[in-house]
Amino acid sequence: MTKPPSLKRPFKTAKPAQAGKPPRPARPQPPERPGLPSRRVAARLLAAVVDTRTSLDGLTDRGHGHPEFRALEPRDQALVKAILTVALRRRGTIEAVIAACIEKPLPGGAASLRHILHVGAAQILFLDVPDAAAVDLAVSQADADPRSQRFAKLVNAVLRRIARERDALLAAVDDPRLDTPAWLFQRWAAAYGEAEAERIAAIHRVPAPLDFTARRDPAVVAAEIGGEVLPTGTVRLSGGEGLVGDLPGFATGDWWVQDAAAALPARLFGDLAGARAADLCAAPGGKTAQLAAAGARVTALDISASRLRRLKENFARLDLEAETQVGDLAAFRPDEPFDAVLLDAPCSSTGTIRRHPDVAWTKTAEEVEKLAGVQARMLRQAVGLVAPGGLLVFSNCSLDPVEGEDVARAFLAEHKEFELEPVRPDEVPGLEAAVTGEGFLRTTPAMLMRETPDASGLDGFFAARLRRRS
Numbered sequence: 205m206t207k208p209p210s211l212k213r214p215f216k217t218a219k220p221a222q223a224g225k226p227p228r229p230a231r232p233q234p235p236e237r238p239g240l241p242s243r244r245v246a247a248r249l250l251a252a253v254v255d256t257r258t259s260l261d262g263l264t265d266r267g268h269g270h271p272e273f274r275a276l277e278p279r280d281q282a283l284v285k286a287i288l289t290v291a292l293r294r295r296g297t298i299e300a301v302i303a304a305c306i307e308k309p310l311p312g313g314a315a316s317l318r319h320i321l322h323v324g325a326a327q328i329l330f331l332d333v334p335d336a337a338a339v340d341l342a343v344s345q346a347d348a349d350p351r352s353q354r355f356a357k358l359v360n361a362v363l364r365r366i367a368r369e370r371d372a373l374l375a376a377v378d379d380p381r382l383d384t385p386a387w388l389f390q391r392w393a394a395a396y397g398e399a400e401a402e403r404i405a406a407i408h409r410v411p412a413p414l415d416f417t418a419r420r421d422p423a424v425v426a427a428e429i430g431g432e433v434l435p436t437g438t439v440r441l442s443g444g445e446g447l448v449g450d451l452p453g454f455a456t457g458d459w460w461v462q463d464a465a466a467a468l469p470a471r472l473f474g475d476l477a478g479a480r481a482a483d484l485c486a487a488p489g490g491k492t493a494q495l496a497a498a499g500a501r502v503t504a505l506d507i508s509a510s511r512l513r514r515l516k517e518n519f520a521r522l523d524l525e526a527e528t529q530v531g532d533l534a535a536f537r538p539d540e541p542f543d544a545v546l547l548d549a550p551c552s553s554t555g556t557i558r559r560h561p562d563v564a565w566t567k568t569a570e571e572v573e574k575l576a577g578v579q580a581r582m583l584r585q586a587v588g589l590v591a592p593g594g595l596l597v598f599s600n601c602s603l604d605p606v607e608g609e610d611v612a613r614a615f616l617a618e619h620k621e622f623e624l625e626p627v628r629p630d631e632v633p634g635l636e637a638a639v640t641g642e643g644f645l646r647t648t649p650a651m652l653m654r655e656t657p658d659a660s661g662l663d664g665f666f667a668a669r670l671r672r673r674s
């Protein structure tokens with residue numbers, strides 16, 4: 205990451221003090237304007253996401269995130285996250301609105317100016333921040349940055365116009381496709397058709413509901429947190445804001461946060477009471493928790509020690525048990541094979557864009573292809589871990605068939621000792637349309653439509669259930 209520019213104006217190096225003359229006291233710096241640090245950090249993090257394809261989750265991690273983010277007060281951190289989430293979710297729209305307010309394109313190399321404008325416009329267009337504050341802080345920010353100082357007047361004019369003409373400007377550029385990078389939209393259109401790709405792009409513009417998997421009775425959890433039980437059994441809370449940890453049932457381990465689609469793959473094993481199960485890519489453990497809660501004796505493997513630590517914390521809260529192992533699947537040699545093996549493989553995560561809008565701007569088509577190769581390799585490594593007659597569920601949260609259907613088909617063609625055990629529509633009530641003709645499970649964010657968009661949709665997920673012949 206580039207070194208953060210100094211906020212202070214450049215100053216000349218002081219000459220060494222001459223003998224006899226007392227050194228001149230340093231001029232006190234005026235205190236920074238309230239609100240400016242959070243906007244500066246927002247612009248810096250936006251740059252890291254879109255210019256160097258850095259994950260927003262990593263940048264805003266409370267323990268290991270960007271140092272300037274970690275230095276902010278919790279309230280300012282929340283504001284930075286809110287600004288960035290909407291700035292990335294509506295990136296194309298914001299870009300089009302800014303373009304409509306300037307006579308000629310922003311000068312090439314004016315990246316810093318562009319990020320300042322995006323942060324300012326995101327607040328004016330989509331957040332409950334007073335327009336005057338958003339404009340003034342963006343102007344101060346431009347003025348304090350040597351790279352954008354000469355554009356401070358432009359920032360003022362553009363953002364004031366956006367504040368004045370917000371509704372008309374938004375109406376003039378209202379096209380969900382704008383907020384999805386073209387390469388990604390084309391891949392969805394090729395896979396699901398133009399109309400479904402548009403529906404996916406449209407629902408991505410709406411913040412996702414919060415989904416929970418109940419440890420015991422979903423109806424009780426729904427009543428306690430004021431949510432609804434979806435036909436799939438997931439508990440959903442829409443339009444909810446605030447800290448998950450403050451909700452009833454958190455401390456007592458009554459539920460864990462898990463998207464409705466992410467809850468499906470582990471259910472494909474059916475009855476697991478007393479079974480030996482392995483979760484080969486387990487952390488942070490949403491699906492491992494399902495396996496353990498269903499009565500399996502679970503071994504949870506993950507290559508990341510820190511992510512596995514989170515799994516252990518989650519399990520302690522949920523009062524669930526699993527044997528954990530930090531390690532690479534390639535070197536995993538258990539004493540005996542398992543009845544049930546889950547491979548929830550690393551992927552491009554394009555099915556989670558609604559919750560993680562940075563994914564749309566940090567991933568590339570090349571990465572999708574490369575990750576499909578990783579998944580195919582991991583699936584081959586899982587073969588010897590499945591007992592005869594046992595089940596192997598392969599899943600991931602990519603929306604791209606290259607990482608899902610294609611990997612599963614190639615595996616089945618190569619491994620005649622496995623057969624596909626088709627998913628039946630009655631196994632996924634409310635999501636019957638997610639069962640493909642071949643018997644795979646394929647969700648897209650445009651499924652599971654409810655009364656309002658903020659209560660609708662789910663992550664894009666793929667799952668195939670493969671049985672090892674006896």
Ligand SMILES: C[S@@+](CC[C@H](N)C(=O)[O-])C[C@H]1O[C@@H](n2cnc3c(N)ncnc32)[C@H](O)[C@@H]1O
Pocket residue numbers: 466484485486487488489490491492505506507508511531532533534548549550551
């Ligand atoms: C999609 S995440 C798993 C999410 C998890 N199943 C859940 O539901 O909470 C993929 C996980 O695979 C792990 N991983 C990646 N490569 C691995 C490997 N070679 N061996 C074991 N784990 C690996 C990553 O550390 C990551 O935690």
